[in-house]
Amino acid sequence: MLIEVQRSGSPVVVDDVADEFMLQLVEDAELKAREADRSKLRLATAWAERHVVDDETRAAHWSDADRRDVCEPIGGEGTPLVHAKAVAPLAAALTTSARGAMQLMSDGLDLKHRLPKTHRAMEELRLAPWRAKQIAQLTHRLSREAAAYVDANVAPIADSVGRTRIERLVNEAAARFDAGEQAAEEDAAKAEWDVRFETYSGPVWAGTSRLEAVGDTPTLKKLYDAICKQAHARLDPAVPADEQPSLEHRKVAALGDLADGAGATSKTKLYLHLSPTDEVGTLERFGPVTAPTIQSWLATSRFTLQPVLDLARTDAVDCYEPPLWMRELVILRDRTCVHPNCDRDARECDLDHIEAFVEVDDGGPPGQTRPDNLAPLCQAPPFEARKLAPPCEHRAKTHYGWTYRRNADGSYTWTDPFGRTYDVSV
Numbered sequence: 001m002l003i004e005v006q007r008s009g010s011p012v013v014v015d016d017v018a019d020e021f022m023l024q025l026v027e028d029a030e031l032k033a034r035e036a037d038r039s040k041l042r043l044a045t046a047w048a049e050r051h052v053v054d055d056e057t058r059a060a061h062w063s064d065a066d067r068r069d070v071c072e073p074i075g076g077e078g079t080p081l082v083h084a085k086a087v088a089p090l091a092a093a094l095t096t097s098a099r100g101a102m103q104l105m106s107d108g109l110d111l112k113h114r115l116p117k118t119h120r121a122m123e124e125l126r127l128a129p130w131r132a133k134q135i136a137q138l139t140h141r142l143s144r145e146a147a148a149y150v151d152a153n154v155a156p157i158a159d160s161v162g163r164t165r166i167e168r169l170v171n172e173a174a175a176r177f178d179a180g181e182q183a184a185e186e187d188a189a190k191a192e193w194d195v196r197f198e199t200y201s202g203p204v205w206a207g208t209s210r211l212e213a214v215g216d217t218p219t220l221k222k223l224y225d226a227i228c229k230q231a232h233a234r235l236d237p238a239v240p241a242d243e244q245p246s247l248e249h250r251k252v253a254a255l256g257d258l259a260d261g262a263g264a265t266s267k268t269k270l271y272l273h274l275s276p277t278d279e280v281g282t283l284e285r286f287g288p289v290t291a292p293t294i295q296s297w298l299a300t301s302r303f304t305l306q307p308v309l310d311l312a313r314t315d316a317v318d319c320y321e322p323p324l325w326m327r328e329l330v331i332l333r334d335r336t337c338v339h340p341n342c343d344r345d346a347r348e349c350d351l352d353h354i355e356a357f358v359e360v361d362d363g364g365p366p367g368q369t370r371p372d373n374l375a376p377l378c379q380a381p382p383f384e385a386r387k388l389a390p391p392c393e394h395r396a397k398t399h400y401g402w403t404y405r406r407n408a409d410g411s412y413t414w415t416d417p418f419g420r421t422y423d424v425s426v
Contacts, residue, residue: 007032030128037129038122044090044101045108048075051086060084060102074102076136078144079109085400089416092340103137110136114147117155127159134163138170146177211255230254271306271332284332316367320357322374327351330374333426338375338404338412339396340422349376352397354406372406 002014006028014022053059059081060074073081082105091101111119111132118135121127135154139147150173154166193215213220231250234257245253271284272294280288309325311333317323322330331346351374358364377397396402401417412424 004029007035031125034125034128038125040094041104041108041111041122041129041133044094044104045112047086047090048082048105048109049080051083052080053083054081056081058083060087060105062099062102074106075109076106076114076140076142076144076147079106079113082109084395085417088339088396088400088402089418089420092414092416092420092422095341097341097343104133106140107133107136110140110147114144115139115151115155117151118158121155121158127155131158135166138163138166139173142170142173143178146173149173149177226258227251227254230257284335314371316370318360318366319369320353320359322351322369326369326371326374329371330376333371333410334376335426336376337378338424338426339377340414340424342378344378346376348379350379351375352377354404375404375406375412 004012004014004025006012006025012025014025017025056073060083062072062074073079075082086105087098087101090105091098094101094104096104111122115132115136118127118132122129122132135150135158139150142150150166150169153169154161158166194213195215196210196212198210198212213223228251231247231254234250234253235244244250273282273284279291281291281294283289309328309332311329313325313329315326317326330351334346336342336346337344337349353368354373354375355368357368360366397404402414404412404414406412410426412426414422414424416422
């Protein structure tokens, strides 16, 4: 038996109601969801406005989460700057990443300060908060004047149109009000050009990864056409169509053909965890992989066998920088940044002294650098150009009042500046 509680507080036995009334319950549930999302967005906006700062060097920037040297505060033009210290506590309370918390604050600020009509429609529950946030994100880079144009035109119809129509309005506003800034926008877009390789996370085959390219349209179109042409060339006329690899798989194989033709080689350092009795091993940063697959890789690739590292080692040293073996031990032990809700790979992190390191000349005891006093925390990107303090979890601990300890079972307990605690399992 299914029992639901209406917005009015009255319980309803769903199994006993007619179809028409059940649809009313669905509408009621949608309004409750809108109220909950509106409340979360309201609170995130209020939190941001509690932590307004005038000094841009202390403000939160998107690079705090993206680890890129991009001088862009989280809110759009005309919104207040938010202190970087506001990000980590909100992210922890929401059980989300730093970027997730920043995005919520950015959306709230853009709606309140740049899109008043859309904001009012959301406040009155005429517009779903997720749609309001979508509009905020699509108009984020527009000037205030252009954003106001979109706001006036989209607010009356926002809850009944799709993303494509909103994007058309955004493009129209950019052309009408921000034409002089298009060259700068193009340059900003070029700053995003990159080719990125990443492995899938989760319960998937370790041989599956993603290659993403963002760049010049003619160049990428030329590459895509070459891939499709090579994929077509891989068709074997002697093999029935239903027995040949799919077009998608042939495109992937075509990438390999093009790489081989260009004389490309790959040198990858992989960390394999496999005992002699295991049928499935684990490749660090990749996932599970079967022993036969490992054998096939080793048979066709050059590899270097690394010595086995004893993860139970507790050796200590007196210098600040840990030796290579100790850094490797901590990375393999914890795998990711140990700040709440951060899953950045430990190999991209700094090793932090949980108990702050004190130089021996200043009275510090010997043996401060040891595995149980080290943990991976996100490192800062280079910010010399704009002289900003390094935005990262490391900074939250060093400057913003966060503390943490490593527990006997290998987990971590963090305490935020307000005394709230968060447990992190590794």
